[in-house]
Amino acid sequence: MATMTRIRSLAVIGLLVLAGIFVANRTQALELNNAVIVSPPDLSAPERKAVQMLIEEIEKRTHVRLPVMSAWPSSNAPVIAIGNKATLNQYSGPYSKELLAVRKAIGPEGYRLCVKRGAASSGVFVIGDDARGVLFGIGRLLRELHMQSGSATLADDLDITTAPKYPLRGHQLGYRPKTHSYDAWDLPVWEQYIRDLAVFGCNAIELIPPRSDDDASSPHFPKPPMQMMTGMSKLADSYGLDVWAWYPALDKDYSDPKTVDAALIEWGEVFSKLPRLDAVFVPGGDPGHTPPKLLMALLEKQTQNLHRYHPKAQMWVSPQGFTQQWWNEFMTIVRDEQPAWLTGVVFGPQVRLDTVKLRALLPAKYKLRHYPDITHNRQCQFPVADWDTAFALAEARECVNPRPRAYANIFRVFQPPTIGFITYSEGCNDDVNKAVWSGLGWDPDRDVTDILRDYGRYFIGDQFADEFSQGVLALEEDWRGPVLANASIESTWQKFQAMESKGSPTLQSNWRFQMAMFRAACDAYVKQRLAYEQDLERNAMSALQQAPDKGSLAVLDVAQAILDRARTNAVATELRERITQLGDALFQSIHMQLSVQRHRAIAPDRGATLDTIDLPLNNRLWLTGRFRNITNLSDEQSRLAAIREIANWTDPGPGGFYDDLGDLTRQPHLVRNADPAADPSNLESAFVGFADQKGRLSETDNLDGALRYSWLNHAETLRATLLQMRYQGLDPKTDYRVRVVYGGDSLQKPIRLVANDSIEIHPLMPKPQPIKPVEFAIPRAATAKGELTLSWNGDAALGGNGRGCQVSEVWLIKVANPASR
Numbered sequence: 127m128a129t130m131t132r133i134r135s136l137a138v139i140g141l142l143v144l145a146g147i148f149v150a151n152r153t154q155a156l157e158l159n160n161a162v163i164v165s166p167p168d169l170s171a172p173e174r175k176a177v178q179m180l181i182e183e184i185e186k187r188t189h190v191r192l193p194v195m196s197a198w199p200s201s202n203a204p205v206i207a208i209g210n211k212a213t214l215n216q217y218s219g220p221y222s223k224e225l226l227a228v229r230k231a232i233g234p235e236g237y238r239l240c241v242k243r244g245a246a247s248s249g250v251f252v253i254g255d256d257a258r259g260v261l262f263g264i265g266r267l268l269r270e271l272h273m274q275s276g277s278a279t280l281a282d283d284l285d286i287t288t289a290p291k292y293p294l295r296g297h298q299l300g301y302r303p304k305t306h307s308y309d310a311w312d313l314p315v316w317e318q319y320i321r322d323l324a325v326f327g328c329n330a331i332e333l334i335p336p337r338s339d340d341d342a343s344s345p346h347f348p349k350p351p352m353q354m355m356t357g358m359s360k361l362a363d364s365y366g367l368d369v370w371a372w373y374p375a376l377d378k379d380y381s382d383p384k385t386v387d388a389a390l391i392e393w394g395e396v397f398s399k400l401p402r403l404d405a406v407f408v409p410g411g412d413p414g415h416t417p418p419k420l421l422m423a424l425l426e427k428q429t430q431n432l433h434r435y436h437p438k439a440q441m442w443v444s445p446q447g448f449t450q451q452w453w454n455e456f457m458t459i460v461r462d463e464q465p466a467w468l469t470g471v472v473f474g475p476q477v478r479l480d481t482v483k484l485r486a487l488l489p490a491k492y493k494l495r496h497y498p499d500i501t502h503n504r505q506c507q508f509p510v511a512d513w514d515t516a517f518a519l520a521e522a523r524e525c526v527n528p529r530p531r532a533y534a535n536i537f538r539v540f541q542p543p544t545i546g547f548i549t550y551s552e553g554c555n556d557d558v559n560k561a562v563w564s565g566l567g568w569d570p571d572r573d574v575t576d577i578l579r580d581y582g583r584y585f586i587g588d589q590f591a592d593e594f595s596q597g598v599l600a601l602e603e604d605w606r607g608p609v610l611a612n613a614s615i616e617s618t619w620q621k622f623q624a625m626e627s628k629g630s631p632t633l634q635s636n637w638r639f640q641m642a643m644f645r646a647a648c649d650a651y652v653k654q655r656l657a658y659e660q661d662l663e664r665n666a667m668s669a670l671q672q673a674p675d676k677g678s679l680a681v682l683d684v685a686q687a688i689l690d691r692a693r694t695n696a697v698a699t700e701l702r703e704r705i706t707q708l709g710d711a712l713f714q715s716i717h718m719q720l721s722v723q724r725h726r727a728i729a730p731d732r733g734a735t736l737d738t739i740d741l742p743l744n745n746r747l748w749l750t751g752r753f754r755n756i757t758n759l760s761d762e763q764s765r766l767a768a769i770r771e772i773a774n775w776t777d778p779g780p781g782g783f784y785d786d787l788g789d790l791t792r793q794p795h796l797v798r799n800a801d802p803a804a805d806p807s808n809l810e811s812a813f814v815g816f817a818d819q820k821g822r823l824s825e826t827d828n829l830d831g832a833l834r835y836s837w838l839n840h841a842e843t844l845r846a847t848l849l850q851m852r853y854q855g856l857d858p859k860t861d862y863r864v865r866v867v868y869g870g871d872s873l874q875k876p877i878r879l880v881a882n883d884s885i886e887i888h889p890l891m892p893k894p895q896p897i898k899p900v901e902f903a904i905p906r907a908a909t910a911k912g913e914l915t916l917s918w919n920g921d922a923a924l925g926g927n928g929r930g931c932q933v934s935e936v937w938l939i940k941v942a943n944p945a946s947r
Contacts, residue, residue, distance in 0.1 A: 236289025294546025411447025788839020
């Protein structure tokens, strides 16, 4: 019996081994380090460029240069056969009959990528439906290859037939001073970057002319702007990619015929120098200030001007930043006149509707293109949802910002009614986001984790494909919710440190890896600083509470000394030094300008994270200014009263309520009107925003203009959407007052407050400057049912970015003695 059992066990083991061999053979990697590339001699120039890209990108990663032949080799070396479907009949090697039998149209820019393996020979076939199909098929092959020094392998069961969902998949590459890296790139860097974009399915780039809303020059420019624009157009054309120009109409008055004539000459000179130009996109705003009637008349003439040099080029326009009056004027022209010269309309930042509603309003003859902002984190089209103020201040608007899951959601919400996109970018900080948009533009249903795995394999290295993709996802999670409650921030930094320790010097000098390391280090540093500085402030406030016993001047000195420890006894100094090292490394590797002083960045809020990373994360500067003012008061009672005001700042009194509307943990009465995932641009919902911090947070002797930490953030809504707070359980027999701080980045825009939809608390009024609390009585009729809804709105007819309805702090105060009113 035991012998029979043993025989059966051996049989089972044998079957398992045989099954394992079968599976292993079925998915065995095809080694290509000795492969031969076979391509027809009559490939087009862009197809030959794609083959060159394949050879050079494999060589960079394997140190093996594959030979190229125009006929199938006589040896049994594996072959990488490349061509479009029209050239298939030129192949006389193995599998040619089989491939010819399935030669059906895939779709524009589509391709088939497959492996054929036999006893005598093996082949990898890249068969494009057209020239771009060849390029993108090669790009997919590069993403699928597992490459390391001396080796390139490919799964031998690979068989992919695919074409893109969206015909337009592009990215704006602006060579201008405002960017934090692009302005320092010369043509070889641009070619590499354009290649990298093409590998992930990008088929268009958008250039910016020499005159835009930027400075005329940058200290980093390696070439004059027109020369660079010409060179980049030529590069894109060599790969067969479309070239767009983002061309703002900046002149003061296009009702003046002389201004129009000058603009025709200026634009014509640019058009004439570009080797390739497929389309021109003119934003109606941001920048732009011309009424639609004059703008459209100008563009009709500029279209004729454009066709002198590029007869098939298209003209596009966007209604960005339009007032309600201008919006109505624009839609009347588009819908009633339907100008023949106009190809389509661009949906971008500061457009009043979403893509579905805009598409429904446009005549069917006009195409709709998306212009999504993928480069900014705050004060932008798609701000980071529920971003903590600490990150918003210290890492700011243009830091390294991989947001794969957020942008996948944004893509799926906004993209369907369009023909595609060209993204708005200000530099390489959004490099991951570009890959995500390109990948989803090809296949909207693809899991972003798969796109990130391709990104990690191709750009970082096969060894780290999974680790890096998970690290990028972790970086996005770092920004989710309150910093101090986010337990993943430390582990994210540890993930990247572990990768660095296992990697080679090549990995450590890889700018894409450096960017991820830099962000992870910044996140960890901000969390440590926030915990430390918030604790210092709590201790300082405790010291102030002892003023009646120890005297005002004594406790002010103690509290100030506690707050100053943020500078004199700083936390995480080694991590801070590592951040500087990584920032300097990025300046050397990819010319990222992360500091105005060290790298000559154009401004702190233009990606200069090294200049913002140490901004105070508590009320230190505001308190220091107040302490100085209190010290100058002439009597003790006045000083004690001023200290009490500071110490009890957030106390609304008995029966009252306090909300810090920019603090995710202290906004219980804020009404959220929509699902954030369904409204990622916040057209219909309240969201957290941030003040313009320029000049307000620097260490300076004059701190009268310093803002409270709670004034650096706010809740806000856009245009006509109401910002609302809702209270329950109020005493209907008692009077209430509301105290409000109107903060924000749009202090010049008026705001209005209404109770319960109909009781006006105050009309549209200017916001107090400098920022300070203001109080208003709440009529008892508003709280008669024990409930209260407060609604704020700005001027809905205004144009621009739509911001202005912004509220930082709200106290609902129960009046102790109603008879005294």
